[in-house]
Amino acid sequence: MRRTLQRSCTACAKSKHRCDLQTPKCSRCTERRSKCVYINQPLPTTTARPIASPGRLEMFMISSSTSVDPFDTYPATDLPRTRVQKLIFHFLSKITFQYYPWDLNPSSNPFFVSWWPLALADPALFYVSLQTACLDDEFHAKKGFPHSELLMRDAVSLIGRKIEDPELAFQDATTDAVVTMAAIEHGKGNYEVANMHVDAVKRMVRVRGGLAKVRSSSLLTSRMVPWVSMLVRQSPQFDRDEDFENVHGINPLPTQHLSTEMMSLVMLSDLIDMDLDMELKEVIINIRIVFRHSQLSTTPLSTVELQDLVGFVLHSILRLPHSDHAATLTECVRAALAIYMILLHGSTYYSHTAMLATIVLQLQRQLDGFLPTSAIPDALHIWLCSMGLVGSMGMDTHNWFAEKCLAASAVIIGIKWSAVIALLEEVVWLPDTMCDTMFHQAWLSILESNSGISSLEVSSTLTAR
Numbered sequence: 001m002r003r004t005l006q007r008s009c010t011a012c013a014k015s016k017h018r019c020d021l022q023t024p025k026c027s028r029c030t031e032r033r034s035k036c037v038y039i040n041q042p043l044p045t046t047t048a049r050p051i052a053s054p055g056r057l058e059m060f061m062i063s064s065s066t067s068v069d070p071f072d073t074y075p076a077t078d079l080p081r082t083r084v085q086k087l088i089f090h091f092l093s094k095i096t097f098q099y100y101p102w103d104l105n106p107s108s109n110p111f112f113v114s115w116w117p118l119a120l121a122d123p124a125l126f127y128v129s130l131q132t133a134c135l136d137d138e139f140h141a142k143k144g145f146p147h148s149e150l151l152m153r154d155a156v157s158l159i160g161r162k163i164e165d166p167e168l169a170f171q172d173a174t175t176d177a178v179v180t181m182a183a184i185e186h187g188k189g190n191y192e193v194a195n196m197h198v199d200a201v202k203r204m205v206r207v208r209g210g211l212a213k214v215r216s217s218s219l220l221t222s223r224m225v226p227w228v229s230m231l232v233r234q235s236p237q238f239d240r241d242e243d244f245e246n247v248h249g250i251n252p253l254p255t256q257h258l259s260t261e262m263m264s265l266v267m268l269s270d271l272i273d274m275d276l277d278m279e280l281k282e283v284i285i286n287i288r289i290v291f292r293h294s295q296l297s298t299t300p301l302s303t304v305e306l307q308d309l310v311g312f313v314l315h316s317i318l319r320l321p322h323s324d325h326a327a328t329l330t331e332c333v334r335a336a337l338a339i340y341m342i343l344l345h346g347s348t349y350y351s352h353t354a355m356l357a358t359i360v361l362q363l364q365r366q367l368d369g370f371l372p373t374s375a376i377p378d379a380l381h382i383w384l385c386s387m388g389l390v391g392s393m394g395m396d397t398h399n400w401f402a403e404k405c406l407a408a409s410a411v412i413i414g415i416k417w418s419a420v421i422a423l424l425e426e427v428v429w430l431p432d433t434m435c436d437t438m439f440h441q442a443w444l445s446i447l448e449s450n451s452g453i454s455s456l457e458v459s460s461t462l463t464a465r
Helices: 010-015 026-032 053-059 083-100 110-123 123-141 148-165 172-187 190-209 211-217 220-231 259-265 268-275 276-297 303-317 327-343 353-373 380-391 398-410 417-425 436-464
Strands: none
Touching: 026 053, 053 190, 083 123, 110 123, 110 172, 110 220, 123 148, 123 172, 123 398, 148 172, 148 380, 172 190, 172 211, 172 220, 190 211, 190 220, 220 303, 220 353, 276 303, 276 327, 303 327, 327 353, 353 380, 353 398, 380 398, 380 417, 380 436, 398 436, 417 436
16 A cells, blocks of 8 residues: 655545644644644654745745645655745745746746645655756755755665556656656766666656656656657757657647648748748648637637647758758758747746757857858848847857858948848747747847948948948
8 A cells, every 4th residue: 555645644635725744643632632644753852843934835835725834644755844944935936837837826837836736746756856956956055965865865765666566657746756867867967877777767658658748747747758858858858749749759739730731821932932842831831820710719829839830840850861061942941840849838847058059059050051052041141140140149169150140231321220120030930939039039149240440431432432
């Protein structure tokens, strides 16, 4: 029989009151002169446990009908209680929103409503969750990683036991714990261990019957697993689902099958003349159809639909055969489109920095070999350089892309931000997304520089006359 994780005495648990876990009787049972029975004997203590403030408790509302006090029902650990409580608060107030920045509302954020209840009921996932908070906390404190190493040791042990149990090995909580361990190890630079965890989670999904089976159990897990696995390996680890029948594949959007209905609304003439791989053309057509459908529809593309689209597109274009040596338009567009998709998705689930940096370097190498000898339309030229400009933010390659954008915009007389947007929309662009501001700010500096150069050139011309 599975052991319950309840720590409160049975009387407090039944009446849904907070139990202070005093022994041999809690304070409430002592005051009421009632029998006090613990299913799990609490750790020895001589003082009452700290009580969370009402403001904090409001943050931990899991739904309109159920509230969970994480300071009362979490699995036991070897860390001091006050330390565990601080890590819980750190996870729920910061890490949760780093994992899922699309939704800052605790009542609907999937790591509140889906992940956290699983963690409270599963010691392995609870330890892994605490460790992500602990790593972040100790990293900023710069005093070593004593607690995170302790949590890691215990998490590995607990996950190992679950994997050995056929009934526990393929639960959502186990899958979530293993894929998170892959991200943690990758972030620490332990790439071999991270790859081992990715292999393990792929086996779990396969044994469970594929991503479709996982989706029927947990949408969060089904989206997180392929995304984190791809970021860790820097290449897709799952097939794409072409017809909604491949249970192992990445799920496409229903609107991607509206080609015959929407074809007249999408600009295709420019693609016909482009020297692009046919499969890449088909992907771009589908993206344009989805984006156009979203703009015309009374129900625009939702957050989860956009995430699904990004996952499907990346698992499509990154699997296409390519050459690292041939500087072709197909390779330029493939890399730029991958950058845009990653920017649209954002840092959800795990940081995309490493994979983004790799693709940015690929785009730089391809553009460097392609642009000097090729004339391409203004819209595509601006679009390619723009993806590199924003994707390379904070990287050594940023100045290179800034120079390319400056050169490209200099030949377009009177170009403004509205004109840049119009050119981007001619290729692939979805308005009103979280990354719009990044493109706007990046281009403002380019346009200001371009204006300065133009003024200088005019002044020089007048002086010469």
